[in-house]
């Protein structure tokens with residue numbers, strides 16, 4: 001759904017709790033003015049679509065609290081009273097800004113091409129909150145033309161309609177649903193203090209097993225421990241791993257990188273990718289690299305940590321986003337200021353580890 005649609009919007013709260021009334025998009029259209037970029041958004045079939053929920057793009061914690069503690073009516077009243085006050089940036093904000101910086105450089109090099117990132121905002125908020133969201137987008141000068149207000153329904157149908165290449169949300173259940181449908185997706189968390197990141201180069205860091213790769217080797221590790229895992233991987237070095245849920249996203253990043261390389265920008269490419277894995281270089285790293293090569297994919301930097309914590313190395317890399325299937329790595333990264341996302345995929349989800357948000361998230365995912 002976009003703002004030109006004449007569909008009916010069902011009013012709902014942030015948790016999708018309906019209050020029974022409806023507003024027509026015809027009414028909303030007169031209120032919801034699009035942001036005012038001169039650039040046209042690319043067609044969904046040509047673009048690399050990144051769908052983000054309003055609660056990861058912006059900081060809506062205070063409003064969420066009002067909704068939870070005081071209910072829908074107070075929530076709406078508050079939002080309307082603060083309509084002209086923009087939300088402050090959330091954890092996905094720098095990532096989206098970096099996508100736009102890459103687009104600017106792509107447009108300079110390939111003015112006619114529609115192979116660009118296209119950010120879609122997914123929200124199940126009330127129409128009047130939609131107005132505050134648009135004011136916020138204009139305030140921060142973000143280039144977001146596509147809004148998808150799901151009225152409390154699952155976003156999956158819309159994600160498919162937009163050919164979504166990556167979906168980021170704070171809701172692990174929606175993320176899980178998207179993954180089940182084969183859409184690359186991750187649950188994003190807000191670190192207490194976010195590390196400063198580059199404004200001109202997009203940096204994306206991936207875990208290997210159960211993120212870029214399937215969880216087939218992870219299963220060996222869970223069943224028999226790290227030593228057996230290293231042994232197994234050494235023995236199967238020449239057998240490529242199956243793909244994991246985020247492989248497609250690395251693929252599209254690689255496709256865009258090649259466009260920069262074709263213009264002589266290999267060393268100063270505005271997209272840089274990182275593999276940050278618990279595998280060790282000596283025993284199990286070769287299989288990871290050979291797998292990527294068998295897919296025709298490159299990764300700019302591969303960091304084999306042999307089980308060491310990922311937080312400190314990520315602090316040095318300063319990625320805009322880091323993906324991992326294990327909550328203790330997500331937490332470790334977030335503690336050191338990295339915007340980290342959980343990919344609820346593979347065997348690690350069935351074996352709760354540690355404490356804190358991880359147990360809650362895992363138990364709610366199943």
Ligand SMILES: [Mg+2]
Nearest residue numbers: 207209210325
């Ligand atoms: Mg993993």
